[in-house]
Amino acid sequence: MxxxxxxxxxxxxxxxxxxxxxxxxxxxxxxxxxxxxxxxxxxxxxxxxxxxxxxxxxxxxxxxxxxxxxxxxxxxxxxxxxxxxxxxxxxxxxxxxxxxxxxxxxxxxxxxxxxxxxxxxxxxxxxxxxxxxxxxxxxxxxxxxxxxxxxxxxxxxxxxxxxxxxxxxxxxxxxxxxxxxxxxxxxxxxxxxxxxxxxxxxxxxxxxxxxxYVMYAGGVVEQRTAEALFTTPAHPYTRGLLACSPTLGESHPLTPIPGRPPSLSDSFKGCPFVSRCGEAEESCETAPPVEQPLEDGGGVNCPVAPVVGRRSAWRNGWAQPKMPSTETTKASQG
Ligand SMILES: Nc1ncnc2c1ncn2[C@@H]1O[C@H](COP(=O)(O)OP(=O)(O)OP(=O)(O)O)[C@@H](O)[C@H]1O
Ligand SMILES: [Mg+2]
Incomplete structure:
Protein backbone atom coordinates (compact mmCIF):
# COMPACT_ATOMS: atom_id res chain seq x y z
CA MET A 1 0.00 0.00 0.00
CA TYR A 213 12.39 13.40 -6.82
CA VAL A 214 13.99 16.48 -8.40
CA MET A 215 11.70 19.50 -8.83
CA TYR A 216 12.09 22.48 -11.14
CA ALA A 217 9.60 25.34 -11.64
CA GLY A 218 6.73 23.44 -10.02
CA GLY A 219 7.27 20.15 -11.85
CA VAL A 220 9.08 16.89 -11.13
CA VAL A 221 11.87 16.66 -13.73
CA GLU A 222 13.50 13.41 -12.60
CA GLN A 223 12.71 10.59 -10.16
CA ARG A 224 15.24 7.87 -9.48
CA THR A 225 16.68 5.70 -6.75
CA ALA A 226 19.22 7.73 -4.80
CA GLU A 227 22.07 5.66 -6.18
CA ALA A 228 20.93 5.98 -9.81
CA LEU A 229 20.49 9.73 -9.41
CA PHE A 230 24.10 10.04 -8.35
CA THR A 231 25.72 7.58 -10.70
CA THR A 232 23.72 8.28 -13.87
CA PRO A 233 21.82 11.55 -13.37
CA ALA A 234 19.68 11.94 -16.47
CA HIS A 235 18.12 15.41 -16.55
CA PRO A 236 20.45 18.28 -17.51
CA TYR A 237 19.10 20.12 -14.45
CA THR A 238 20.02 17.27 -12.08
CA ARG A 239 23.47 17.09 -13.62
CA GLY A 240 23.77 20.86 -13.29
CA LEU A 241 22.81 20.69 -9.60
CA LEU A 242 25.40 17.98 -8.98
CA ALA A 243 28.08 19.84 -10.90
CA CYS A 244 27.66 22.86 -8.62
CA SER A 245 27.52 20.91 -5.32
CA PRO A 246 30.86 20.66 -3.54
CA THR A 247 31.91 17.09 -2.63
CA LEU A 248 34.50 16.23 -0.02
CA GLY A 249 37.61 14.67 -1.55
CA GLU A 250 36.68 15.63 -5.13
CA SER A 251 38.54 18.37 -6.93
CA HIS A 252 36.13 18.92 -9.83
CA PRO A 253 35.54 22.62 -10.52
CA LEU A 254 32.13 23.85 -9.36
CA THR A 255 30.10 24.90 -12.37
CA PRO A 256 27.06 27.01 -11.50
CA ILE A 257 23.91 26.57 -13.62
CA PRO A 258 23.61 29.79 -15.64
CA GLY A 259 20.61 32.06 -15.05
CA ARG A 260 17.92 31.91 -12.38
CA PRO A 261 14.91 29.63 -11.87
CA PRO A 262 11.69 31.13 -13.27
CA SER A 263 9.28 32.97 -10.97
CA LEU A 264 5.51 32.50 -10.91
CA SER A 265 5.15 35.43 -13.31
CA ASP A 266 7.17 33.60 -16.01
CA SER A 267 5.24 31.29 -18.29
CA PHE A 268 6.62 28.92 -20.91
CA LYS A 269 5.35 26.99 -23.88
CA GLY A 270 8.03 24.29 -23.84
CA CYS A 271 10.48 23.07 -21.20
CA PRO A 272 10.82 25.50 -18.25
CA PHE A 273 14.57 24.72 -18.03
CA VAL A 274 15.29 25.53 -21.69
CA SER A 275 16.86 28.97 -21.15
CA ARG A 276 19.45 27.51 -18.73
CA CYS A 277 20.05 24.20 -20.49
CA GLY A 278 23.27 23.54 -22.39
CA GLU A 279 21.73 20.60 -24.27
CA ALA A 280 18.41 22.07 -25.41
CA GLU A 281 17.22 21.37 -28.92
CA GLU A 282 14.91 23.57 -30.95
CA SER A 283 11.83 21.52 -30.05
CA CYS A 284 12.49 22.08 -26.31
CA GLU A 285 11.35 25.72 -26.81
CA THR A 286 7.87 24.70 -27.88
CA ALA A 287 7.09 21.14 -26.77
CA PRO A 288 6.31 20.62 -23.06
CA PRO A 289 8.45 17.67 -21.89
CA VAL A 290 6.68 14.45 -20.92
CA GLU A 291 8.08 11.82 -18.59
CA GLN A 292 10.29 9.23 -20.27
CA PRO A 293 10.67 5.95 -18.42
CA LEU A 294 14.25 4.91 -17.74
CA GLU A 295 15.51 1.32 -17.80
CA ASP A 296 16.17 1.35 -14.05
CA GLY A 297 12.52 2.09 -13.23
CA GLY A 298 13.01 5.85 -12.80
CA GLY A 299 11.74 8.59 -15.04
CA VAL A 300 12.97 11.84 -16.55
CA ASN A 301 11.06 14.76 -18.10
CA CYS A 302 13.44 15.48 -20.93
CA PRO A 303 13.52 14.06 -24.46
CA VAL A 304 17.31 14.55 -24.68
CA ALA A 305 18.23 13.15 -21.26
CA PRO A 306 17.72 9.38 -21.70
CA VAL A 307 20.46 9.43 -24.35
CA VAL A 308 22.94 11.77 -22.71
CA GLY A 309 22.23 10.40 -19.25
CA ARG A 310 24.06 7.16 -19.86
CA ARG A 311 27.07 6.69 -17.63
CA SER A 312 29.66 7.18 -20.40
CA ALA A 313 28.16 10.45 -21.60
CA TRP A 314 27.92 11.69 -18.03
CA ARG A 315 31.56 10.84 -17.39
CA ASN A 316 32.72 12.57 -20.57
CA GLY A 317 30.60 15.65 -20.32
CA TRP A 318 30.40 16.51 -16.64
CA ALA A 319 32.40 16.30 -13.47
CA GLN A 320 31.45 13.04 -11.73
CA PRO A 321 30.27 13.67 -8.19
CA LYS A 322 31.06 10.99 -5.65
CA MET A 323 28.32 9.04 -3.92
CA PRO A 324 28.59 10.11 -0.27
CA SER A 325 29.62 7.37 2.12
CA THR A 326 26.75 5.88 4.09
CA GLU A 327 29.17 4.41 6.65
CA THR A 328 28.89 7.41 8.99
CA THR A 329 25.11 7.37 8.69
CA LYS A 330 24.97 3.69 9.53
CA ALA A 331 27.46 4.09 12.38
CA SER A 332 25.58 6.97 14.00
CA GLN A 333 22.26 5.12 13.98
CA GLY A 334 23.49 2.84 16.78
N1 LIG B 1 0.99 31.20 0.14
C1 LIG B 1 1.59 31.57 -0.99
N2 LIG B 1 1.19 32.65 -1.67
C2 LIG B 1 1.80 33.04 -2.80
N3 LIG B 1 2.82 32.39 -3.37
C3 LIG B 1 3.26 31.30 -2.75
C4 LIG B 1 2.68 30.82 -1.53
N4 LIG B 1 3.34 29.70 -1.15
C5 LIG B 1 4.30 29.50 -2.09
N5 LIG B 1 4.25 30.45 -3.04
C6 LIG B 1 5.12 30.54 -4.22
O1 LIG B 1 5.14 29.26 -4.81
C7 LIG B 1 6.44 28.94 -5.30
C8 LIG B 1 6.90 27.64 -4.68
O2 LIG B 1 7.11 27.86 -3.30
P1 LIG B 1 7.61 26.73 -2.31
O3 LIG B 1 7.63 27.34 -0.95
O4 LIG B 1 6.80 25.50 -2.48
O5 LIG B 1 9.08 26.47 -2.84
P2 LIG B 1 10.26 25.61 -2.18
O6 LIG B 1 10.76 24.69 -3.24
O7 LIG B 1 9.80 25.00 -0.90
O8 LIG B 1 11.37 26.73 -1.92
P3 LIG B 1 12.43 26.87 -0.69
O9 LIG B 1 13.55 25.96 -1.03
O10 LIG B 1 12.83 28.32 -0.74
O11 LIG B 1 11.74 26.51 0.59
C9 LIG B 1 7.31 30.14 -4.98
O12 LIG B 1 7.37 30.96 -6.14
C10 LIG B 1 6.57 30.83 -3.87
O13 LIG B 1 6.85 32.21 -3.87
MG1 LIG C 1 10.33 25.26 1.06
Whole structure:
Protein backbone atom coordinates (compact mmCIF):
# COMPACT_ATOMS: atom_id res chain seq x y z
CA MET A 1 0.00 0.00 0.00
CA UNK A 2 1.17 3.54 -0.74
CA UNK A 3 1.13 5.94 2.20
CA UNK A 4 1.32 9.17 0.21
CA UNK A 5 0.12 9.16 -3.34
CA UNK A 6 0.08 12.45 -5.26
CA UNK A 7 -1.13 12.12 -8.84
CA UNK A 8 -1.02 14.84 -11.51
CA UNK A 9 -1.41 17.57 -8.91
CA UNK A 10 -1.65 20.99 -10.56
CA UNK A 11 -2.12 24.04 -8.36
CA UNK A 12 -2.84 27.55 -9.65
CA UNK A 13 -2.50 30.71 -7.56
CA UNK A 14 -4.48 33.85 -8.37
CA UNK A 15 -2.45 36.26 -10.52
CA UNK A 16 0.33 33.78 -11.33
CA UNK A 17 1.29 33.20 -14.98
CA UNK A 18 2.16 29.54 -14.44
CA UNK A 19 0.99 26.87 -12.00
CA UNK A 20 2.86 26.71 -8.69
CA UNK A 21 2.66 22.91 -9.05
CA UNK A 22 2.47 21.47 -12.54
CA UNK A 23 1.21 17.90 -12.82
CA UNK A 24 3.23 16.62 -9.86
CA UNK A 25 3.11 12.86 -9.21
CA UNK A 26 4.94 11.43 -6.21
CA UNK A 27 4.51 8.50 -3.86
CA UNK A 28 5.93 7.36 -0.55
CA UNK A 29 5.49 3.84 0.82
CA UNK A 30 5.58 2.69 4.46
CA UNK A 31 9.17 2.47 5.72
CA UNK A 32 10.45 4.42 2.74
CA UNK A 33 12.63 7.56 2.87
CA UNK A 34 11.92 9.70 -0.17
CA UNK A 35 13.86 12.87 -0.99
CA UNK A 36 12.46 16.00 -2.62
CA UNK A 37 15.17 18.33 -3.94
CA UNK A 38 15.38 21.43 -6.11
CA UNK A 39 16.25 25.10 -5.98
CA UNK A 40 14.37 27.64 -3.88
CA UNK A 41 10.86 28.29 -5.18
CA UNK A 42 10.61 25.01 -7.12
CA UNK A 43 7.51 23.95 -5.16
CA UNK A 44 8.89 21.47 -2.61
CA UNK A 45 7.10 22.90 0.42
CA UNK A 46 3.87 23.43 -1.54
CA UNK A 47 3.94 19.73 -2.51
CA UNK A 48 4.51 18.60 1.09
CA UNK A 49 1.82 20.91 2.45
CA UNK A 50 -0.66 19.46 -0.05
CA UNK A 51 -0.37 16.18 1.90
CA UNK A 52 -1.69 18.10 4.91
CA UNK A 53 -4.51 19.55 2.79
CA UNK A 54 -2.82 22.94 3.16
CA UNK A 55 -2.85 24.84 -0.14
CA UNK A 56 -1.93 28.55 -0.43
CA UNK A 57 -4.91 30.93 0.03
CA UNK A 58 -7.01 31.28 -3.14
CA UNK A 59 -5.36 28.27 -4.78
CA UNK A 60 -7.28 25.96 -7.11
CA UNK A 61 -6.14 22.37 -7.52
CA UNK A 62 -6.70 19.51 -9.93
CA UNK A 63 -5.36 15.99 -9.61
CA UNK A 64 -5.38 13.96 -6.42
CA UNK A 65 -3.64 13.69 -3.07
CA UNK A 66 -4.20 10.53 -1.05
CA UNK A 67 -2.72 9.67 2.34
CA UNK A 68 -3.42 5.95 2.70
CA UNK A 69 -7.12 5.74 1.72
CA UNK A 70 -7.96 9.36 2.51
CA UNK A 71 -8.71 11.72 -0.36
CA UNK A 72 -7.03 14.78 1.20
CA UNK A 73 -8.32 17.41 -1.26
CA UNK A 74 -11.91 16.40 -0.42
CA UNK A 75 -11.45 16.95 3.34
CA UNK A 76 -13.02 19.96 5.04
CA UNK A 77 -13.71 21.22 8.56
CA UNK A 78 -13.32 18.75 11.41
CA UNK A 79 -12.15 15.90 9.17
CA UNK A 80 -9.37 18.10 7.78
CA UNK A 81 -8.30 19.09 11.32
CA UNK A 82 -8.28 15.44 12.36
CA UNK A 83 -6.17 14.55 9.32
CA UNK A 84 -3.56 17.19 10.19
CA UNK A 85 -3.42 16.02 13.79
CA UNK A 86 -3.34 12.32 12.89
CA UNK A 87 -1.77 10.36 10.06
CA UNK A 88 0.55 13.11 8.76
CA UNK A 89 2.99 15.29 10.67
CA UNK A 90 5.36 17.97 9.42
CA UNK A 91 8.65 19.13 10.92
CA UNK A 92 10.06 22.48 9.76
CA UNK A 93 13.50 24.07 9.65
CA UNK A 94 13.29 26.22 12.79
CA UNK A 95 12.28 24.30 15.93
CA UNK A 96 12.13 27.55 17.95
CA UNK A 97 9.29 28.78 15.74
CA UNK A 98 7.27 25.66 16.65
CA UNK A 99 7.76 26.04 20.41
CA UNK A 100 6.25 28.70 22.66
CA UNK A 101 9.21 30.25 24.55
CA UNK A 102 7.24 30.72 27.78
CA UNK A 103 5.77 27.18 27.88
CA UNK A 104 7.63 24.13 29.18
CA UNK A 105 8.64 21.22 26.95
CA UNK A 106 6.16 19.02 28.85
CA UNK A 107 3.31 21.41 27.97
CA UNK A 108 4.28 21.25 24.28
CA UNK A 109 3.96 17.46 24.34
CA UNK A 110 0.79 17.22 26.47
CA UNK A 111 -0.89 19.84 24.24
CA UNK A 112 -0.34 17.31 21.44
CA UNK A 113 -2.34 14.70 23.30
CA UNK A 114 0.50 12.88 25.10
CA UNK A 115 0.07 11.91 28.75
CA UNK A 116 3.03 12.67 31.04
CA UNK A 117 4.34 9.10 30.87
CA UNK A 118 3.88 9.02 27.09
CA UNK A 119 5.78 12.33 26.85
CA UNK A 120 8.71 10.71 28.70
CA UNK A 121 8.58 7.75 26.28
CA UNK A 122 8.55 10.09 23.28
CA UNK A 123 11.58 12.05 24.52
CA UNK A 124 13.39 8.74 25.09
CA UNK A 125 12.45 7.61 21.57
CA UNK A 126 14.08 10.71 20.07
CA UNK A 127 17.25 10.12 22.10
CA UNK A 128 16.99 12.90 24.70
CA UNK A 129 18.70 12.16 28.01
CA UNK A 130 17.00 12.89 31.37
CA UNK A 131 13.52 13.12 29.83
CA UNK A 132 11.82 13.84 33.20
CA UNK A 133 13.98 16.93 33.65
CA UNK A 134 13.48 18.02 30.01
CA UNK A 135 9.71 18.12 30.55
CA UNK A 136 10.20 20.87 33.14
CA UNK A 137 12.58 22.93 30.99
CA UNK A 138 11.84 25.88 28.70
CA UNK A 139 13.00 26.03 25.04
CA UNK A 140 15.84 28.51 25.80
CA UNK A 141 17.48 25.90 28.06
CA UNK A 142 17.96 23.44 25.16
CA UNK A 143 20.27 23.53 22.13
CA UNK A 144 18.92 23.71 18.55
CA UNK A 145 19.50 19.99 18.03
CA UNK A 146 17.72 19.09 21.29
CA UNK A 147 14.80 21.34 20.34
CA UNK A 148 14.49 19.67 16.94
CA UNK A 149 14.31 16.31 18.79
CA UNK A 150 11.53 17.76 20.97
CA UNK A 151 9.63 18.93 17.87
CA UNK A 152 10.02 15.46 16.31
CA UNK A 153 8.75 13.93 19.58
CA UNK A 154 5.74 16.28 19.32
CA UNK A 155 5.19 15.21 15.71
CA UNK A 156 5.21 11.55 16.81
CA UNK A 157 2.70 12.14 19.62
CA UNK A 158 -0.29 11.39 17.39
CA UNK A 159 1.38 8.24 15.92
CA UNK A 160 1.60 9.58 12.36
CA UNK A 161 2.26 7.16 9.50
CA UNK A 162 3.85 9.82 7.31
CA UNK A 163 6.43 12.38 8.42
CA UNK A 164 7.20 15.38 6.23
CA UNK A 165 10.60 16.87 7.12
CA UNK A 166 10.88 20.25 5.38
CA UNK A 167 14.53 21.34 5.62
CA UNK A 168 14.30 19.96 9.16
CA UNK A 169 18.08 19.81 9.60
CA UNK A 170 19.20 22.80 7.50
CA UNK A 171 19.67 25.13 10.47
CA UNK A 172 21.70 22.61 12.48
CA UNK A 173 25.47 22.06 12.57
CA UNK A 174 26.65 19.07 10.54
CA UNK A 175 27.13 16.71 13.49
CA UNK A 176 23.67 17.42 14.89
CA UNK A 177 22.25 17.20 11.36
CA UNK A 178 23.72 13.70 10.98
CA UNK A 179 22.27 12.68 14.37
CA UNK A 180 18.78 13.97 13.56
CA UNK A 181 18.80 12.28 10.13
CA UNK A 182 19.99 9.02 11.71
CA UNK A 183 17.14 9.37 14.21
CA UNK A 184 14.60 9.84 11.41
CA UNK A 185 15.92 6.76 9.64
CA UNK A 186 15.68 4.75 12.85
CA UNK A 187 12.09 5.92 13.37
CA UNK A 188 11.09 4.87 9.89
CA UNK A 189 12.53 1.42 10.58
CA UNK A 190 11.03 0.98 14.06
CA UNK A 191 7.64 2.57 13.33
CA UNK A 192 7.36 1.80 9.62
CA UNK A 193 6.98 5.52 8.99
CA UNK A 194 7.04 6.91 5.49
CA UNK A 195 9.39 9.87 5.39
CA UNK A 196 9.46 12.70 2.87
CA UNK A 197 12.78 14.50 3.27
CA UNK A 198 12.85 17.96 1.67
CA UNK A 199 16.29 19.45 1.20
CA UNK A 200 18.40 21.69 -1.04
CA UNK A 201 21.31 19.32 -0.50
CA UNK A 202 21.61 16.55 -3.10
CA UNK A 203 24.43 14.83 -1.26
CA UNK A 204 22.32 14.65 1.88
CA UNK A 205 19.40 13.24 -0.13
CA UNK A 206 21.67 10.63 -1.72
CA UNK A 207 23.05 9.54 1.63
CA UNK A 208 19.72 9.21 3.47
CA UNK A 209 17.00 8.50 0.90
CA UNK A 210 15.84 5.39 -0.94
CA UNK A 211 14.41 7.38 -3.85
CA UNK A 212 14.67 11.04 -4.85
CA TYR A 213 12.39 13.40 -6.82
CA VAL A 214 13.99 16.48 -8.40
CA MET A 215 11.70 19.50 -8.83
CA TYR A 216 12.09 22.48 -11.14
CA ALA A 217 9.60 25.34 -11.64
CA GLY A 218 6.73 23.44 -10.02
CA GLY A 219 7.27 20.15 -11.85
CA VAL A 220 9.08 16.89 -11.13
CA VAL A 221 11.87 16.66 -13.73
CA GLU A 222 13.50 13.41 -12.60
CA GLN A 223 12.71 10.59 -10.16
CA ARG A 224 15.24 7.87 -9.48
CA THR A 225 16.68 5.70 -6.75
CA ALA A 226 19.22 7.73 -4.80
CA GLU A 227 22.07 5.66 -6.18
CA ALA A 228 20.93 5.98 -9.81
CA LEU A 229 20.49 9.73 -9.41
CA PHE A 230 24.10 10.04 -8.35
CA THR A 231 25.72 7.58 -10.70
CA THR A 232 23.72 8.28 -13.87
CA PRO A 233 21.82 11.55 -13.37
CA ALA A 234 19.68 11.94 -16.47
CA HIS A 235 18.12 15.41 -16.55
CA PRO A 236 20.45 18.28 -17.51
CA TYR A 237 19.10 20.12 -14.45
CA THR A 238 20.02 17.27 -12.08
CA ARG A 239 23.47 17.09 -13.62
CA GLY A 240 23.77 20.86 -13.29
CA LEU A 241 22.81 20.69 -9.60
CA LEU A 242 25.40 17.98 -8.98
CA ALA A 243 28.08 19.84 -10.90
CA CYS A 244 27.66 22.86 -8.62
CA SER A 245 27.52 20.91 -5.32
CA PRO A 246 30.86 20.66 -3.54
CA THR A 247 31.91 17.09 -2.63
CA LEU A 248 34.50 16.23 -0.02
CA GLY A 249 37.61 14.67 -1.55
CA GLU A 250 36.68 15.63 -5.13
CA SER A 251 38.54 18.37 -6.93
CA HIS A 252 36.13 18.92 -9.83
CA PRO A 253 35.54 22.62 -10.52
CA LEU A 254 32.13 23.85 -9.36
CA THR A 255 30.10 24.90 -12.37
CA PRO A 256 27.06 27.01 -11.50
CA ILE A 257 23.91 26.57 -13.62
CA PRO A 258 23.61 29.79 -15.64
CA GLY A 259 20.61 32.06 -15.05
CA ARG A 260 17.92 31.91 -12.38
CA PRO A 261 14.91 29.63 -11.87
CA PRO A 262 11.69 31.13 -13.27
CA SER A 263 9.28 32.97 -10.97
CA LEU A 264 5.51 32.50 -10.91
CA SER A 265 5.15 35.43 -13.31
CA ASP A 266 7.17 33.60 -16.01
CA SER A 267 5.24 31.29 -18.29
CA PHE A 268 6.62 28.92 -20.91
CA LYS A 269 5.35 26.99 -23.88
CA GLY A 270 8.03 24.29 -23.84
CA CYS A 271 10.48 23.07 -21.20
CA PRO A 272 10.82 25.50 -18.25
CA PHE A 273 14.57 24.72 -18.03
CA VAL A 274 15.29 25.53 -21.69
CA SER A 275 16.86 28.97 -21.15
CA ARG A 276 19.45 27.51 -18.73
CA CYS A 277 20.05 24.20 -20.49
CA GLY A 278 23.27 23.54 -22.39
CA GLU A 279 21.73 20.60 -24.27
CA ALA A 280 18.41 22.07 -25.41
CA GLU A 281 17.22 21.37 -28.92
CA GLU A 282 14.91 23.57 -30.95
CA SER A 283 11.83 21.52 -30.05
CA CYS A 284 12.49 22.08 -26.31
CA GLU A 285 11.35 25.72 -26.81
CA THR A 286 7.87 24.70 -27.88
CA ALA A 287 7.09 21.14 -26.77
CA PRO A 288 6.31 20.62 -23.06
CA PRO A 289 8.45 17.67 -21.89
CA VAL A 290 6.68 14.45 -20.92
CA GLU A 291 8.08 11.82 -18.59
CA GLN A 292 10.29 9.23 -20.27
CA PRO A 293 10.67 5.95 -18.42
CA LEU A 294 14.25 4.91 -17.74
CA GLU A 295 15.51 1.32 -17.80
CA ASP A 296 16.17 1.35 -14.05
CA GLY A 297 12.52 2.09 -13.23
CA GLY A 298 13.01 5.85 -12.80
CA GLY A 299 11.74 8.59 -15.04
CA VAL A 300 12.97 11.84 -16.55
CA ASN A 301 11.06 14.76 -18.10
CA CYS A 302 13.44 15.48 -20.93
CA PRO A 303 13.52 14.06 -24.46
CA VAL A 304 17.31 14.55 -24.68
CA ALA A 305 18.23 13.15 -21.26
CA PRO A 306 17.72 9.38 -21.70
CA VAL A 307 20.46 9.43 -24.35
CA VAL A 308 22.94 11.77 -22.71
CA GLY A 309 22.23 10.40 -19.25
CA ARG A 310 24.06 7.16 -19.86
CA ARG A 311 27.07 6.69 -17.63
CA SER A 312 29.66 7.18 -20.40
CA ALA A 313 28.16 10.45 -21.60
CA TRP A 314 27.92 11.69 -18.03
CA ARG A 315 31.56 10.84 -17.39
CA ASN A 316 32.72 12.57 -20.57
CA GLY A 317 30.60 15.65 -20.32
CA TRP A 318 30.40 16.51 -16.64
CA ALA A 319 32.40 16.30 -13.47
CA GLN A 320 31.45 13.04 -11.73
CA PRO A 321 30.27 13.67 -8.19
CA LYS A 322 31.06 10.99 -5.65
CA MET A 323 28.32 9.04 -3.92
CA PRO A 324 28.59 10.11 -0.27
CA SER A 325 29.62 7.37 2.12
CA THR A 326 26.75 5.88 4.09
CA GLU A 327 29.17 4.41 6.65
CA THR A 328 28.89 7.41 8.99
CA THR A 329 25.11 7.37 8.69
CA LYS A 330 24.97 3.69 9.53
CA ALA A 331 27.46 4.09 12.38
CA SER A 332 25.58 6.97 14.00
CA GLN A 333 22.26 5.12 13.98
CA GLY A 334 23.49 2.84 16.78
N1 LIG B 1 0.99 31.20 0.14
C1 LIG B 1 1.59 31.57 -0.99
N2 LIG B 1 1.19 32.65 -1.67
C2 LIG B 1 1.80 33.04 -2.80
N3 LIG B 1 2.82 32.39 -3.37
C3 LIG B 1 3.26 31.30 -2.75
C4 LIG B 1 2.68 30.82 -1.53
N4 LIG B 1 3.34 29.70 -1.15
C5 LIG B 1 4.30 29.50 -2.09
N5 LIG B 1 4.25 30.45 -3.04
C6 LIG B 1 5.12 30.54 -4.22
O1 LIG B 1 5.14 29.26 -4.81
C7 LIG B 1 6.44 28.94 -5.30
C8 LIG B 1 6.90 27.64 -4.68
O2 LIG B 1 7.11 27.86 -3.30
P1 LIG B 1 7.61 26.73 -2.31
O3 LIG B 1 7.63 27.34 -0.95
O4 LIG B 1 6.80 25.50 -2.48
O5 LIG B 1 9.08 26.47 -2.84
P2 LIG B 1 10.26 25.61 -2.18
O6 LIG B 1 10.76 24.69 -3.24
O7 LIG B 1 9.80 25.00 -0.90
O8 LIG B 1 11.37 26.73 -1.92
P3 LIG B 1 12.43 26.87 -0.69
O9 LIG B 1 13.55 25.96 -1.03
O10 LIG B 1 12.83 28.32 -0.74
O11 LIG B 1 11.74 26.51 0.59
C9 LIG B 1 7.31 30.14 -4.98
O12 LIG B 1 7.37 30.96 -6.14
C10 LIG B 1 6.57 30.83 -3.87
O13 LIG B 1 6.85 32.21 -3.87
MG1 LIG C 1 10.33 25.26 1.06
Missing amino acids: TLLSITDLTVHLPGAARPVLDSVSLHVGPGEVVGLVGESGSGKSTTAKAALGLLPPGATATGSVHVADTDVLALTGERLRAHRAGPVAMVHQDPRAALNPVRRIGDFLTERGATRSRAVELLEAVGLSSPERRLRQHPHELSGGMLQRVVIAGALAAEPRLLLADEATSALDVTTQAEILALLRTLRATRDLGLLLITHDLHLAAAYCDRV
